[in-house]
Structure formats: structure tokens, C-alpha cells
Amino acid sequence: MxxxxxxxxxxxxxxxxxxxxxxxxxxxxxxxxxxxxxxCSTDRTPAIIAEIGERDPRVxxxxxxxxxxxxxxxxxxxxxxxxRYLAFLDSDDLWLPAKLxxxxxxxxxxxxxxxYTAFRRIDEANTMSGRLxxxxxxxxxxxLLKNTSIATLTALVDREISGPVxxxxxxxxxxxxxxxxxxxxxxxxxLNEDLARYRVRGSSVSxxxxxxxxxxxxxxxxxxxxxxxxxxxxxxxxxxxxxxxxRQF
Numbered sequence: 001m002x003x004x005x006x007x008x009x010x011x012x013x014x015x016x017x018x019x020x021x022x023x024x025x026x027x028x029x030x031x032x033x034x035x036x037x038x039x040c041s042t043d044r045t046p047a048i049i050a051e052i053g054e055r056d057p058r059v060x061x062x063x064x065x066x067x068x069x070x071x072x073x074x075x076x077x078x079x080x081x082x083x084r085y086l087a088f089l090d091s092d093d094l095w096l097p098a099k100l101x102x103x104x105x106x107x108x109x110x111x112x113x114x115x116y117t118a119f120r121r122i123d124e125a126n127t128m129s130g131r132l133x134x135x136x137x138x139x140x141x142x143x144l145l146k147n148t149s150i151a152t153l154t155a156l157v158d159r160e161i162s163g164p165v166x167x168x169x170x171x172x173x174x175x176x177x178x179x180x181x182x183x184x185x186x187x188x189x190x191l192n193e194d195l196a197r198y199r200v201r202g203s204s205v206s207x208x209x210x211x212x213x214x215x216x217x218x219x220x221x222x223x224x225x226x227x228x229x230x231x232x233x234x235x236x237x238x239x240x241x242x243x244x245x246x247r248q249f
Contacts, residue, residue: 002033002058004100004156005081007088009073010049011039015124016092016199017048021059023094029101035077036091037062039069045091071173078165086157086165088174093153094122094197103156106191113162113186114178117154119196128197135190141182145220146237150178150188153196162186168223171215176223213239 006024010017017036024034038046038061046061053059062076070090078086085104089095099117107115118134135149144150152174157165163184168176182188216238220231 001082002031003083004029004032004085004087004104005077005083006032006034007074007077007081007086008034008036008091009039009070009077010036010041010045010091011067011070011073012041012043012045013091014041014044014048017045018052020089020091020094021049021052023096024089025056025059026097027095027100028098029104032058032087032100033082034059035062035080036060037064037073037076039064039073040067069169071167071169074173075167078167084158084160086159088152088155090152092199092201094199095153096195096197099195102193102195103154103191106189107156107158110189111158111161112156112189113158113184114150114181114188115156115191116150116188117191117195118193119151119154119198120194122197122199124199124201126197132194133198134192137190137192139182139188139190141179144178144182144188145224145226145234146241148238148242149190150174151196151198153198157181170219170223171211172219175216176219179219179224209242212242 036049049061053061062080064073064076103115103117116135118132120128120132121130122128139147139149159165162181167173170176217235220226220234
């Protein structure tokens, strides 16, 4: 049984998926399984995953029965995950080789239910742009409500500490998950090291700020059930931080 289960949804990413998988295979820490739930891709994505899996049994393809979006695909991977730790990586993003090794050591030192790291942005041609996106040392539930610091590709959950892990089928399902962990009284810890590459494409969440804002407001009101005034207060802080973060790009 692997120590780390890497959770990845995929959909029509034949251009990027092989490089993403290779960034996992290049990790200096090797005790992992990569669970890729393909959400009914119509291109060669599942074939590429299957071909790599034939050579490396740590790479496992899960075929979704119908297209349901990233939250359900992530949940399908979580349902089959064997590891104590869950790491999250989207199918067009990249990890640097020391990512798992450094973050696992950090998470153990902090006894962190949830940890996250710094990262840089790249475009479709792998060109880096903007400064290092640094992260705060820690985040509580109420602090995370007002923050954008936990990028999916940097998150690591220790299930022995966090308790049950389940996705919410909403926009920003990852944000919902981080909140659900911290709402139990845990604190997330940030490792301010450059360990990942977030790819911005036309379909990326970061390229559509109005949609992101609607998703966050929905989480405040309909998932977390926050009162209107607290929702507005948190949203103002979230929007300001999101604007500053976009300027870093």
C-alpha cells in the first residue's frame, strides 16, 4: 500500500497529461500511487494514461461512466485511494521533483491535517510568468474563508489527522474540501518553497474571475451557510486578495 495517493481528474488533456504524469514519476519520493479519473475524454487522454500505466503500475486509470465534472472525478479517485496522505494535482499542472519529499517532511514536522506550498504560473508553452506565489505560514477556517492561498496542485491532506475526506459537487470543490477539514478545528500549514507549476489556459479558473467570484459567493451562502453580513465581509477580503494575486501573474 502506497503512503501517498495522488488524486487527479482528467478531461481532454492529451496535450499535457504525459508531461504531468512524468512530473510525478520524477519525484524524489517514490512511495505513491497516481489515481487518474478520466471524465469521458473524447481525445487520446485515456489511451495515454493506460499506456503509461502498463509500464508503471503506480499509475492507475479510472474511467468515469459519464461526464460529471472534476468534483465527481476526484471523488472516484479518493474512493479507491489507499494512502494515508492525499495529494492533489490537476492533469495539466506540474510538480518539481522534490515536491512530495519536502512537503511530507514539512507535514510530519507540523502534524498538519492540511498543508500547501508556494508555486509559480506557466502558460501552455511552459513559459513562466510573474513572481513566486508565496503562501502564509498558516490558515484557520475563518482565515481561509477570506483567502486564496491553497492552490489545488499544492495541497496535501493527512487522513489520519484530518478525518473523512469527501468532495462537494460545486464549483471550487477543492476550496470546499479545505474548508471542511479546517472547520473541524485543524489549522493548515504553508511551506513557502517553490515546488509546483500551475498552468493557466483559456479554460483555467484563474482566467475567468467573474465565474470564480460566483462560485465563492455560492460556497459562503449555500455550502458553509454563512450569514449575509459575514459572507459580504469574507467576500470583500477574498476579492481583494484574488486581485492582488492576479497582479503577481
